[in-house]
Amino acid sequence: MSEPMREIEVTVNGKLHRASVPVRMTLSDCLRHEFGLTGTHVGCEHGVCGACTVLFDGHSARSCLMLAVQANGHEIETIEGLESAKGELSHLQAALRDHHGLQCGFCTPGMLTTLTELLRDNPSPTDSDVRIAISGNLCRCTGYEGIVAAALDAAQRIKDAGSRA
Amino acid sequence: MNRIVGTSVERVEDRALLRGQACFVDDISFPGLLHAAFVRSAEAHALIRTVDISAALDVPGVRAIWRMEDIAHHLSDPLLKVALPSPAFRQELHRPTLSDQEVVHVGEAIAVVIADSRYIAEDAAALVMVDYEPLPAVSDCKAALEADAPRAHSSQPHNLVAEFTMGYGDHETVFASAPHVFHEELWQHRGVAHSMECRGVVARHDRLEDIITLWSSTQTPHACKRVICDVLGLDEDKLRVVTPDVGGGFGPKLVFYPEEVILALAARELRAPVKWIEDRREHFVSTTQERDQLWDMQIAVDNDGKILGLRGLLVHDHGAYTARGVNVPYGSAAAITLPYIVPCFFLDIKLAVTNKVPVTPIRGAGQPQAVFAMERLMDRVARELKLTTDEVRRRNLVPPELIPYTTPLKTRGGMQVVLDSGDYPATQAAALEKADWAGFRARQAAARKEGRYLGIGLANYVEGTGRGPFEPVSVRIGENGRIHVASGAAAMGQSTKTMLAQVVAEQLGCDMSNITVVTGDTAAIDYGMGGFNSRQAVMAGASAHAAAKKVRAKALTVAAHMLDVGEQALEVEGRHVRLKGNDERKVGLGEIARALAGLPGYYVPGGLDPGLEATERVIINDMTYANGTAVVEVEVDPETGLVQLTHVTFAHDCGNVLNPQIVEGQIIGGMAHGIGNALYEWMGFDENAQPVTTTLAEYLLVSATEMPMKVDIVHLTSPTPLNELGIKGVGESGVIPMTAAVAAAVDDALAPFNVKITRVPITPPDLVSLIEKAAAP
Amino acid sequence: MKPPSFAYHDPKSVEDAVALLGSLENAKLLAGGQSLMPMLNMRFVLPDHVIDLNNIPGLAGVELHDQALVIGAMTRQRELEFSDLVATHCPILAEALLQVGHRQTRNRGTIGGSLCHLDPAAELPTLCLALEAQVEVVGPSGPRGLMFADFPLGYMTPAIGADELVTRIALPLWPKGHGYAFEEFARRHGDFAIASAAVVLTLDAQGAIDRVAVAIGGVCATPMRMEAIEAALMGREPSPELFRAATAACKELDALGDVHAPASYRQHLAGVMVRRALVRACERASAGSKS
Known part of the structure; x- marks a missing residue:
């Protein structure tokens, strides 16, 4: 049986990507291997670890639990799109660095996208809000303390700068 | 005066990682890249009658399917002989590159499919028909050593793969005359490392130069190169092994695996680059695991609670093959006494083969189990002699005036164990102070009036670092x-x-x-x-x-x-x-x-x-010993069995600190792993050695919401004389005392119910059952 | 862990979806994908056809009808979580939703998908049982309605035909000021419940329970409506003793055991969850009746 394929058009980080993909291909594989955006990581492929989280039409979603064809006509943001056009790290990215919120960095794309959404939904999160927001993102290195501290600090930095997550 | 060393400089790794520009093994791509998927044993123990690949070969896009018979002529040896040497071995149980006769655990590789995509490779792998003749399997390491136990390997007369003893002094005499002898049987369950990145290999053969380049998420690239050169008969200038960015190791990635040699071979033979990325389900059954150990221990103490002797039996679950050595139980045995003056010590160590995933070090490498055993014994002594748990330890810790303290123990390489630096009583005191240990009984009493059950516990460790x-x-x-x-x-x-x-x-x-x-x-x-x-x-x-x-x-x-x-x-x-x-x-x-x-x-x-x-290549043969104390405060809900960590205080001494932020990161990360071992992580196998927890929804890793409500870290600094920088290792510290300290805190919280924790992980159903038993007349 | 090969269909109307269901063998409906996709990736299901419902307009949304909140089957859990209508008219749904998976899964997961997947530990089926929800199902002969009580046929088996799909869920409203609570015990935040309890009740002027619904999840093969507990509570004044006596029935449940907990623990925990839910629901009801 030949592999059923579909043409798709997806806007990722503001840039339109076109590809012909097997209909069974997951969105995570499409982003990584068709579009070359390997910053999104695949950690479990059954929707538990959260490393593959992207922003799908502005909302966090596990890209291993979506088909690439479902992204046709939609907009996606990934870790590669979080910095400014001038290449400056976002407040959240910088805070993660400053609070040692990453070690191996494998969970980082999911943490960044999930927390970017949190800070847009809730500009003044509590410690508990942050923990609940990332409870679907597993990290084996940090023990989460640096990540939580970074998110809280980023919220403050965003307020101080009067900017957006 | 240092300007860089000792400060929390920005990590050089971060910029690429934060921008999604790092390069992990699965990020490597080449034109014409092929993808491998492995056919793995579905049986815990079986003879392989046939492996039929005919249907799988018909799948469009399949480039090759290999069984052992298809690659044997390329291999100098069908077995991967990678074990560290030890006279303790009674059986040689090397892993085959691909199994073709007898499978001894679920997940061992039988065949490899190489295809145009991973999707197609998995389609074909599902069509490879393995005809098994099932054999009885052994799952439990204690049962494995019984005379009538099924044999994990049918070629062997029994399941005792190795045994040795460790100790010093005349324990018979000491225990015969000791005023008090207490006995505990303690058990720690198996866990999985679960780096967030699974294993992975990419191999490419350069035909012009006849050089294979192999990218592997290994912790030991030079050793990996040596094994592949040996097995494929390559000159060392014909293979380059590169470790790209690695998404966590935690031990199992230090071991050599069959997939590495098969990928190198495939790239050369198929004249195309080949990739294999372990998926999470494979990680559950093909990446090494650790921690099943049974400790049957006795401690002898005098009327003041001072240790006179320690002896017992350690049964260690070795898993199905020797993938590394006797190093894990050796590390356990060599660690158990370290924080304390133990005048006499004897441990009988038996390594049992089971039909489960092979066991090699995971962060802590046998030491968490040893600390669990020792600290549970110390808590028992305190209870029996009506001493506080901190006091009984204070009376036995190696005092600073004896440091450097030459213990009677030797490392696996035969070097004397010398506790080179540190002030153990001061470390414990610092932890207790930060944890407000003195104020705890009042907190506990106040909470008890509200119907809440608080508990506190502590554990000490001394860890050999810098191998x-x-x-x-x-x-x-x-x-x-x-x-x-x-x-x-x-x-x-x-x-x-x-x-x-x-x-x-x-x-x-x-x-x-x-x-x-x-x-x-x-x-x-x-x-x-x-x-x-x-x-x-x-x-x-x-x-x-x-x-x-x-x-x-x-x-x-x-x-x-x-x-x-x-x-x-x-x-x-x-x-x-x-x-x-x-x-x-x-x-x-x-x-x-x-x-x-x-x-x-x-x-x-x-x-x-x-x-x-x-x-x-600075040679430092002696290990340097770091130490620390964890104090854990919990609240336990006796109705549900929920254990909530309210405060963890971790005082430690890793000598001079190169980068304070990184050191704290290592400790808290290790702590999270230890909390998992104490309360959540349980790699289950049924009585037939079939794994029963093979997803991350079944095997529970700690998430941000399960971490302690408050974490404090206290640094003590006793530079080691063994290296010029005065530093000691810290990567495993956080994990080592956690199971012991959590167990002690749960005991304390549930003292009204007379609950005694002897095994970890402590699950809510187990706790409720212990409480119900205590309440029963 | 890659999905098996299948043909993909994305109908643009319910009629087209029903027609596809009627004409294709071995087809699976794809709603939010938060359960189907892991099963596909693990090849636990091997459909020949996947019919994606995400491009059908009109299947999502929350509306207030006369005496019910009517929710489109493809409404994302996130939309319900942030819905003012839900917060005002069905606060127990808002409370339960916070226990449903994680932010990322709620952003994609749908109410219809959760009901049809019918995991016994899932929150939404348990809640629908307690609220006496009605389900609208559309098949070749048009729509039909059924009570959610009749929806679960057995373990993960909804009462819908192979050529039918769920289009709407109606949640009858409870009077303003009613008491409610959704209690759950899971090993970690966001995990499926080992046991959960949904309680909705009202108190009469004397403070006695005059209407109550109790359902538990996570314990048996399907969510369970606990009529015996309800009967024991009716007309009685809330007290710890009453709750303890009423929930003794939980010990008789035909509970499941798995890697997380043996059956006996689930029976025990069911009682604890119902008692805790009753306490909170009564507190809310008395506060509500005073306001």
């Missing part, structure tokens, strides 16, 4: 002034590149941005041990320090010559050597490097060896 004998580091300054550092150390997320850059920058201008660090590349440096045993900051750090100092001395000599001043008047600042404090008179590091590159017919300046570079 020698050496880790090479080369430091070279290029002719543009850039500093290139290469090491046999392997980075897997623990900031190794930052660590090396910091140590080198301290000597060579303090400009971290001027340093490029290469780790985990066999083409960059000839030798390397890699990452395990909390060793890289100690061993590679020592070599980096020595090499950087040598390069610095050379640079100063040449610069003195060039600037016509004395060396003492010079300093390295940024990318120059300059007259101290004078930025007008300076010479660039690149110019010095160029001068040392030589000119045809001229003297090398300063009469030095050519090249502004040095390679050091």
